[in-house]
Amino acid sequence: SILSRWRGVQDRDGGRTIRMASEDARTVKKDIRVGVEGLIGSTPLMKIKSLSEATGCEILAKVEMMNPGGSAKDRIALALVERAEAEGLLRPNSGDVVYEGTSGSTGISLAMICRAKGYRAHICLPDDTSTEKVDLLEKLGAEVEKVPPASIVDSRQYVNQARARANERNSDDSIEGRGLFADQFENEANWKAHYDHTGPEIYQQTGGEVDIIVMGAGTGGTISGVSRYLKQLLPNLKVVLADPPGSGLYNKVKYGVMFDIKEREGTRRRHQVDTLVEGIGINRVTRNFDVGRRLVDDAIRVTDEEALAMAKFLVEHDGLFVGSSTAVNCVAAAKYALNTAGPGHTIVTVICDSGARHLSKFWKAVGPIGGELGTSSLEDILDLSST
Ligand code: PMP
Numbered sequence: 001s002i003l004s005r006w007r008g009v010q011d012r013d014g015g016r017t018i019r020m021a022s023e024d025a026r027t028v029k030k031d032i033r034v035g036v037e038g039l040i041g042s043t044p045l046m047k048i049k050s051l052s053e054a055t056g057c058e059i060l061a062k063v064e065m066m067n068p069g070g071s072a073k074d075r076i077a078l079a080l081v082e083r084a085e086a087e088g089l090l091r092p093n094s095g096d097v098v099y100e101g102t103s104g105s106t107g108i109s110l111a112m113i114c115r116a117k118g119y120r121a122h123i124c125l126p127d128d129t130s131t132e133k134v135d136l137l138e139k140l141g142a143e144v145e146k147v148p149p150a151s152i153v154d155s156r157q158y159v160n161q162a163r164a165r166a167n168e169r170n171s172d173d174s175i176e177g178r179g180l181f182a183d184q185f186e187n188e189a190n191w192k193a194h195y196d197h198t199g200p201e202i203y204q205q206t207g208g209e210v211d212i213i214v215m216g217a218g219t220g221g222t223i224s225g226v227s228r229y230l231k232q233l234l235p236n237l238k239v240v241l242a243d244p245p246g247s248g249l250y251n252k253v254k255y256g257v258m259f260d261i262k263e264r265e266g267t268r269r270r271h272q273v274d275t276l277v278e279g280i281g282i283n284r285v286t287r288n289f290d291v292g293r294r295l296v297d298d299a300i301r302v303t304d305e306e307a308l309a310m311a312k313f314l315v316e317h318d319g320l321f322v323g324s325s326t327a328v329n330c331v332a333a334a335k336y337a338l339n340t341a342g343p344g345h346t347i348v349t350v351i352c353d354s355g356a357r358h359l360s361k362f363w364k365a366v367g368p369i370g371g372e373l374g375t376s377s378l379e380d381i382l383d384l385s386s387t
Contacts, residue, residue, distance in 0.1 A: 035116055037113070039067070039068040041067070041074075041075055041201070043064055044063045045061070045205040046061050046351070049318060050314070054377065054378045055338055055343065056337070057345045060206065060347065061326075061330075061349050061351045065326075069109040070353055072105075072194075073105040074112070075194065076106065076109070076219075076221055077110045077112070078113055078193070079189040079192065080184065083189040084098075084182075090180055094176075095120075095176040095177025096120070096177045097179050099165050099181050100123055100124070100184065101147075101159030101163070102123060102184065103125055103158070104130075105133075105279060105352075105357070107123035107133070107137050108137060110182060111123065115140060120142075122143040122162070122165060123142050123145065123162075124147050124158040125137075125145070125146060126146070126148070126157075127146035130278065130360050131360050132359060132360060134146075147161050166179035184219050184221070186287040187287075188291070191225040191228070194229075198222065198226050202226065203234075208233060211238065211346050211347065212347045212348070213239055213240070213349070214240040214241075214242055214333040215350045216279075216280030216328050216332075220282075220286050220292065224289060224292025225292070227296070231295055238297045239296045239298075240332060241253050241296050241299040241332075242280070242302055242328050242329050242332030243280075243281060243328075244280055244325075245277075245303060246283075247280070247281030247283065248283040248284070249289070250299045250300075250301050254298075258283060276324060276361060276365055277307055277327075278325065278362070279324070279325040280325045298336075298340070300335055302328045306381065306383060307324060307362075309376075309381035310327040310328075310331045310382075311327040311362070312366050313374065313381055314327070314330065316373065316376065321356070322351055323358045323362065326352050326353065329349040329351075335384065339384060
């Protein structure tokens with residue numbers, strides 16, 4: 001029994017443990033989270049040991065994969081739904097349906113929140129989305145609609161489909177329940193969730209000792225919300241965008257234009273989106289990116305080869321199994337530390353989701369992890385001559 005266990009301890013340390021235990025019982029507060037919503041946010045901040053040692057900087061990561069739905073998107077899914085509820089656009093258990101166009105994490109988070117709150121979720125996604133994400137959506141009871149991938153022609157295709165489906169529902173009075181288009185790219189509840197929570201958490205967890213933040217942007221909600229909050233308190237903070245191949249954001253930050261300028265021909269060319277990285281990189285300026293755009297100080301391009309090598313490096317050295325956008329973030333953080341900042345700085349980045357979401361596509365390309373312990377160095381895996 002507990003009592004005899006305590007007695008055993010008491011015998012060994014002369015009664016000190018029993019006194020401490022009863023004092024704890026008086027001062028301790030209950031700590032109960034209510035529902036899955038209660039598990040969202042307050043994620044840990046982790047020092048990545050290998051990258052910190054190799055760069056001489058303190059490289060810290062906000063572990064967003066520890067949200068109940070497995071990514072930072074839980075925060076915005078909750079915020080989008082709660083905003084709609086406050087505006088009277090959603091009523092629980094009345095047949096209302098939340099529609100969203102997403103290639104992954106936001107759909108999973110919305111499906112989870114909708115279940116918890118009494119709504120249905122209808123997710124439109126490109127039909128090349130990794131199978132484990134589609135499976136997960138279906139297991140969470142979301143209705144999944146696959147739309148042909150058309151990122152080069154019109155990256156908004158699946159988003160437009162979701163908007164059209166919501167409108168369809170709302171224009172037919174014979175259908176029970178209203179439709180809500182969540183609109184993560186343009187809805188400002190997205191960046192505000194990061195301004196209200198993710199930013200303040202980082203400030204608290206570092207005691208305000210942060211010099212640089214580095215992260216990619218999909219909707220742009222995370223980078224905008226976190227930057228807007230932290231830059232008010234830390235005017236010297238540097239914000240660095242990590243950008244995968246094919247994304248136009250790098251050029252937007254560096255040169256103010258989204259397109260490749262082909263100088264000789266004088267033409268503007270859209271980037272071809274051709275990367276294994278999911279969740280970050282885009283070829284338009286969304287509302288959620290735009291509200292923080294002027295706070296982004298620098299940008300770093302990351303190749304797929306570097307991201308794949310970093311994913312492997314983090315498993316080999318740290319036992320850290322991450323998804324593709326996290327690998328891009330870590331490459332950019334390490335490059336900025338080595339090439340620009342120099343040692344002695346504190347850099348915060350984001351672990352967006354786990355490698356488990358990326359087994360069939362990104363991790364398939366990483367290849368096998370050898371039995372020997374990690375011996376590769378950052379210089380081996382990164383092209384430090386490019387930024
Ligand atoms: N990583 C992953 C896995 C994502 O799904 C996303 C968003 N689509 C991001 C990073 C980027 O976050 P944000 O949309 O806030 O820019």
